[in-house]
Amino acid sequence: VEMAMIAPFLIMLLLGTVEFSYKFAQYNEIRHSAREGARFAAVSNPALNGGSAVDNAAVITNACNALNLPSFGTVTITTTRTGANIGDTATITISAAVGSLSNAPYITGFLPSTLANTATFRLEQTATWAAGTGTCP
Numbered sequence: 001v002e003m004a005m006i007a008p009f010l011i012m013l014l015l016g017t018v019e020f021s022y023k024f025a026q027y028n029e030i031r032h033s034a035r036e037g038a039r040f041a042a043v044s045n046p047a048l049n050g051g052s053a054v055d056n057a058a059v060i061t062n063a064c065n066a067l068n069l070p071s072f073g074t075v076t077i078t079t080t081r082t083g084a085n086i087g088d089t090a091t092i093t094i095s096a097a098v099g100s101l102s103n104a105p106y107i108t109g110f111l112p113s114t115l116a117n118t119a120t121f122r123l124e125q126t127a128t129w130a131a132g133t134g135t136c137p
Contacts, residue, residue, distance in 0.1 A: 016107050019100065023111050026098045029067055031117045037063025037092045038119035041079065044127050056132040063094060064136035073097030075136035084127040093118045 040062040044054040060077045067075065074097050081090035095116040100108045 033066040034094045034117045034119040036066035038121040042121040060134035071099035078133045080131045
């Protein structure tokens with residue numbers, strides 16, 4: 001009888017731990033993607049882009065390629081910069097709708113359904129890309 005009374009709480013604790021860990025892994029993927037996009041945009045060297053000028057689409061594609069988890073919904077990437085010269089700062093912000101493993105309303109109600117991360121960086125090359133917004137395919 002005691003096990004029947006305690007089991008629902010233990011199951012919710014277990015599912016909550018698994019769900020939190022899954023969200024944390026998704027957050028780390030978004031953070032990694034923002035950093036990879038920022039690194040690519042900071043260098044923005046045409047030699048890294050097959051000899052052609054780096055544009056905003058190339059920065060967004062590079063950030064999208066860094067996402068490894070398949071459970072993302074809509075991923076929005078926004079790039080901004082203060083200038084195009086070496087030493088100016090720029091930011092890349094990634095916002096993504098994230099999924100759930102259990103879809104248990106008592107657990108997922110406490111966790112966010114959208115995760116975001118921003119990476120600010122210093123331009124190492126003269127930027128050839130313009131600020132803008134895009135989504136991952």
